Amino acid sequence: MPVITALETHDIRFPTSAQLDGSDAMNPDPDYSAAYLILRTDQPQLQGHGFVFTIGRGNDVQTAALDALAHLVVGRDVDRTLEDLGGFARTLADDSQLRWLGPEKGVMHMAVGAVVNAVWDLAARRAGKPLWRLLAEMSPAALVDLIDFRYISDALTPAEALSLLTAAAEGRRERTAMLLAHGYPAYTTSPGWLGYSDEKLATLTRAAVAEGFRTLKLKVGRNLAEDVRRCQIARAAAGPGVAIAIDANQRWDVRTAIPWLQALAGFDIAWAEEPTSPDDILGHAAIRQAVAPVPISTGEHTHNRVMFKQLLQARAVDLLQIDATRVGGVNENLAILLMAAKFGVRVFPHAGGVGLCELVQHLAMADYVAISGRMDERAIEYVDHLHEHFVDPVEVRQGRYRAPAAAGFSAQMRPETLLRYRFPTGAAWQPLAPPAAPPLKTG
C-alpha cells in the first residue's frame, strides 16, 4: 500500500531565445521551459513525473500552481488512486476554491493537467508498460470511466463513447502490431521558423524530405509578401509530393485572415493553423467558410473539452491539434479524441517545445489502437530540439515516431538537467555559464 509522500516542483528553463529556434509571429523570443513536478512515494523507485510547457517568464507562476495542488495529492494511497483515475482527475479539477481561478483554463488548469499526467506516468511505470499501451489495453468501459462528461454530454454521451470504443476494440491487436512495426507518421516544423533565412529554409526543407517527412509546416503571418516568398521556396525545395501546412499562431483578426489565406491558397496548403484567437469558435467557422477548400485547424491553445466540443459542433475546423500539457491531462485529452472520432475530424497533435513530443506520441498511438483506429493522413508534429534532456526521448526514424517501449509516459527529465537548468540558480543561467557538456544521446 504505497502512499504519495510529496509533490516536488522544479522551475526549469532553457535559454533558447539566443538562437531564434521556436520563433513565430506571436512568440519572437521564447525561452522554452517546464514547470516540472515529481510525485514521490514511500517506495523510492515508484515515482511519477509531469510538467507544463511554457516559454519562459511566468514559469514560476505555473510552478506555484503545481504547488497549490499538493493538498489534493500528498497522503493519497497509490493503489486506490490508480483504481479510479477518472475520479482522481475530477477531484483536481473540482477543488471549489481553485476552480474560481479558471474555471478549467489557463495556469490553474494546466497545473491540474500536469499532476494528472504525473499520476499516469506513475500508473504506467507501476504497470510496467508505456502509457500508450496501458491505455490501449484498457477495456472500453474502463476508458469511459476516465472521462468527465460534464458540459460535453450534449455532444457525446457515455453510451455513445462506449459504443465507439467497443466498435474500435476489434482490430486492436493488428493495429498494435502495425504500430510496433512501422511507427506513427511525424511531420516537421523545424525548417519553417520565422527567424530563419531563405537559404536555411530551403536547405532544411530538402533535408526534411530526404529524412522521410511527407508533411512540413511553415510559420506565417508577419508579412504577406514574405509568406508568399517562403511558401514558394518551401514548395520548390520540397517538390510536389509533400504536404505543406502553414501556422499563423493567432496573428490575424477574422477579416485579416480571410484575404491573407486566399492569397496563399494557390500553394496547395495542407492546413492553415491558428488563423485567429484560439477562443474564437465562430471566427474559425467564418474563416473556414470563406476560404474553403483551404483546411482550417486549431487546438494547441484550446483550453478544455468544452471549447473543443464547440469547434466540432460549429464545423469550425477541418482538423484539430491536441496538446499534452494545455488541458487537464490524459483524461481530458481522451475526451477530446473521442469527440474528434465521433465527428470524423482528424487530429494532428501539437508538439515541439520541451517534452511535448515525448508526451503526445502516447496519446496519438493510444488513439490509433483503441479510439479512432486510424493513422493514415494523420501525423504528430516533430521538432528535433531538447530531446537529449529526457531519460526516454522520442525516436523518430524516416519521418515516423517509433512506439516507446519503456514503462511510463516518457516524461522524466535527466537529473543533471534538473540541476543545470533550474531557474535562476542553475549553472545554465549564470552570467558566464560554461558550455553544456555534450548530452548523452540514448534515442
Next chain:
Amino acid sequence: MPVITALETHDIRFPTSAQLDGSDAMNPDPDYSAAYLILRTDQPQLQGHGFVFTIGRGNDVQTAALDALAHLVVGRDVDRTLEDLGGFARTLADDSQLRWLGPEKGVMHMAVGAVVNAVWDLAARRAGKPLWRLLAEMSPAALVDLIDFRYISDALTPAEALSLLTAAAEGRRERTAMLLAHGYPAYTTSPGWLGYSDEKLATLTRAAVAEGFRTLKLKVGRNLAEDVRRCQIARAAAGPGVAIAIDANQRWDVRTAIPWLQALAGFDIAWAEEPTSPDDILGHAAIRQAVAPVPISTGEHTHNRVMFKQLLQARAVDLLQIDATRVGGVNENLAILLMAAKFGVRVFPHAGGVGLCELVQHLAMADYVAISGRMDERAIEYVDHLHEHFVDPVEVRQGRYRAPAAAGFSAQMRPETLLRYRFPTGAAWQPLAPPAAPPLKTG
C-alpha cells in the same frame, strides 16, 4: 515626472467559510480573498491600488502572477503611461512569454486586469476624480484609443465605436446630474445563498424589499424540489412587483438545464444566470432557444472580450454580467460595454465578493453617462459584505448605488486590513485569533 518605483503585492484572505456566506451550488465554502497590489511611485501620496478577487486557495498563485508583471511596470514614467493607457494595457496583455499562459484567460489575464485597474486608480487620483467621472468626461476619440480591437473587429470596428460614443456624447451632462441625484439601481443576492434556512431566506427577502430593492437573486441548482420551494418562498415574501432572478453557477449540462429551467419558468424569472459552463457559447444559445421566454445570462466567468463577442454574435444571452477583476481591466470592460451597447444587450454587473461592488459601480456609471446612455431596467449586484475593509466603500441607499465622489477607483483597502488578514501570517489566521475590532464605518 513621477516614476513607478514598486509593484507591491499582498495575499489577503477573509475566513468567510465559517459562516456559509457566499455559498452556492459550485462554491460551498469560499474564503473570500484578494490578490492585492499597490503601485508605488517616488511621490508617497501618488499610488494606485488594484486586486483580483478569489475565493481562497490559489490566492498565492494569483499573487505570484501579479509579481510576474512587475518588469513591465516598475521604472515607467507615470505621465507618459497615463497619456496612453490603451498602449499600456496592450503591453501587459502582449508580453510574448506570459501570453503563452493564457492567452488572455485565467490567472495571468486576471493579473493583467488588476495591474491595469491599479494604473486607472492612479490615473483617477492624479486627475482628482472618481474613475466613473474620469471615463465619462473623456472624448469619444480618447475612449476609442483605450480599446484593443484585436479579435473583435468583426463585431465592432473603431469607426463604429466612435460613432456610438459620439452619439452618446449628447446628454452626458444631464445623465451625470441624474446619476448624482438618484444613484444607479442595485439588486441584492444577500437573501438567496444556498446555505441559508427557509426562514432566513423569507426574512432577508422581506428586509431587502423594505430597503428598496426591486430585484433579488436566488442561488439554485443543487436540487430541483428545493429550488421550487425556495422560489415559492421568495416570491411570496417579495410580492408580485419585485423581479426575481436565479443563478445556477454553472451547475448544469445543456440537457439538464433545459428541463430544470422549464420547471422554474412559472415563477416569472427575471433572468437565469450561468446555467452551464461559461465557455459554452453554443450551449447557452441552445438553452436560450429551448426555454424562451426565460431570459438567459452569463458573464462573471467569461474570460475576455473574444468570448463576450461570441455570446453576442450567437444571440446566446438576453443580458450580460461583467466583472471588474475577471478580464483585462477597465480597458477590456469598456470594449465589452461597447459591444453590448451595439448589440442592444443590457448589462447587470456582477459584484459581491471582496471589493467587486466598489470597482464595478464605476464601470456601470461610466456606461450610463458615456456609452449606453441607459440605466433603466439595469442594476448592479450588491452584497452587504466586507465593505468595511475599504477606504472608500460603496454607499447603497434605498436600493441604489450612490455615485462615488472620492478621487480614484475605490480600490484601496484599509492599512489595518492588509495587516490583519494577510495570509497566513495575519492575526485573523492565527489559531486563537481575537475577535476583530468593530470596523470603522465610513459609508
